[in-house]
Amino acid sequence: MTRERTPHQASVTDTVELLGLVAQLEDSAFDRHAADAANAPDAEGRLLHSRFAAQSVERRDRVLSRVTELGGDPVAAIAPYNTVLDDFDVRTQPSTWWERLLKGYVGAGVSDDFCRLAARNLDPVSRALVLDVLDDAAQAEMSVRSLENACAQDEVLTARLALWGRRVVGESLQIVQRLLVNHPGLARLMTHAEHQGPVAETDGQPALPVVEPATPAAPGKVLNELTAEHTRRMSRLKFTA
Amino acid sequence: MTRERTPHQASVTDTVELLGLVAQLEDSAFDRHAADAANAPDAEGRLLHSRFAAQSVERRDRVLSRVTELGGDPVAAIAPYNTVLDDFDVRTQPSTWWERLLKGYVGAGVSDDFCRLAARNLDPVSRALVLDVLDDAAQAEMSVRSLENACAQDEVLTARLALWGRRVVGESLQIVQRLLVNHPGLARLMTHAEHQGPVAETDGQPALPVVEPATPAAPGKVLNELTAEHTRRMSRLKFTA
Numbered sequence A, B: 001m002t003r004e005r006t007p008h009q010a011s012v013t014d015t016v017e018l019l020g021l022v023a024q025l026e027d028s029a030f031d032r033h034a035a036d037a038a039n040a041p042d043a044e045g046r047l048l049h050s051r052f053a054a055q056s057v058e059r060r061d062r063v064l065s066r067v068t069e070l071g072g073d074p075v076a077a078i079a080p081y082n083t084v085l086d087d088f089d090v091r092t093q094p095s096t097w098w099e100r101l102l103k104g105y106v107g108a109g110v111s112d113d114f115c116r117l118a119a120r121n122l123d124p125v126s127r128a129l130v131l132d133v134l135d136d137a138a139q140a141e142m143s144v145r146s147l148e149n150a151c152a153q154d155e156v157l158t159a160r161l162a163l164w165g166r167r168v169v170g171e172s173l174q175i176v177q178r179l180l181v182n183h184p185g186l187a188r189l190m191t192h193a194e195h196q197g198p199v200a201e202t203d204g205q206p207a208l209p210v211v212e213p214a215t216p217a218a219p220g221k222v223l224n225e226l227t228a229e230h231t232r233r234m235s236r237l238k239f240t241a
Helices: A012-039 A043-069 A074-081 A086-091 A097-121 A124-133 A137-151 A155-182 A184-194 A220-236 B012-039 B043-069 B074-081 B086-091 B097-121 B124-133 B137-151 B155-182 B184-194 B220-236
Strands: none
Touching (some): A012 A074, A012 A124, A012 A184, A043 A074, A043 A124, A043 B012, A043 B043, A043 B074, A074 B043, A097 A137, A097 A155, A097 A184, A155 A220, B012 B124, B097 B137, B097 B184, B097 B220, B155 B184, B155 B220
């Protein structure tokens, strides 16, 4: 019997399945930031969002390099996710700059948390890369600051955006459910992750090996955890999630 | 009498006027490459063009850093050119991927040549930066290769694209004329540059001081030179410019 990996360290196939998703999310973030740059209300906003777009390309390419290192094909890894956000984007067309910003904050928050959870049992190099790539505190900080300023004196806007945030998170969680149904590798990674602590405790240390469950876990726990993280994010905005 | 700069080294004001244009052109290139990425016929093309988009952001920001070093304000430097390509874009809406690629090749070719010409009398640091930023041989090479492949077996496409190239260069040269009318600093830089050799001889060495002309030169010589460079570029594609 070979024991080449720690119990529950993800297989290379499953790892590449997650890396493909992370790369696609960064690729979609590039589109989103490019549109943000085009729609930014002032020149400073334009410069800032185009920089975020450039960062997303760099992050995507770092993830794709890891796919290559693992013997995978970058284009093949990203391809299954090409249309993953299409429905989401159709259902959450922002009608104002603030809706656009909040959509990014909420949507990226959920998808990043999902990937962080799924990344727990990757090999240490892949896991560190995913956590590093998804660590976009600067962008979240900027969104929070802008939205807070806009909402400070405007209760109507605050109420509207709170509603909008609920809509965006609802659609985001539907994507998560569809991902788990359509991508068995992601479901396996999540099943293992579910047997560990909450996402907020991720500290960059290798996860402890756990006993493999007999059946894949239902996504209920994942969704609860993602919802809790979302509520925490919205409370930074003093919205009711 | 002070002689703090070489005769005909551009003033800081004129330098910032050109750097603002270069930054805006890179900013527009970001938009163009982002749209190219969204329209690319395959995943490889999408990856490639989004990388070009990221490069444009990085180049724009290097130019804006130089503006700051020279005591200028980056946003103020770029602002006068915000709409410089709007008319051009309305008049040259590509209807196919190949028209899109050729538009980039021709349009960026003309605007880059214009900036290279105007950069001749900048201080050595600014000039080296402009020449480095505009040195996008890789992008031009990619465009030429793709267009050659597409045209190799297709005389109808070749004929159509040759026509399209003439339209794009005509509109590009109109932009150049408008720039020289509306931006006195650019006109001054060009007047000095006209008294030197052709653009192709630029070799990174400081330009020799020349006698200042009594009146600003007509843009005829500039346009001739830009047209000659365009013809050379089109001949790489075996089109008749």
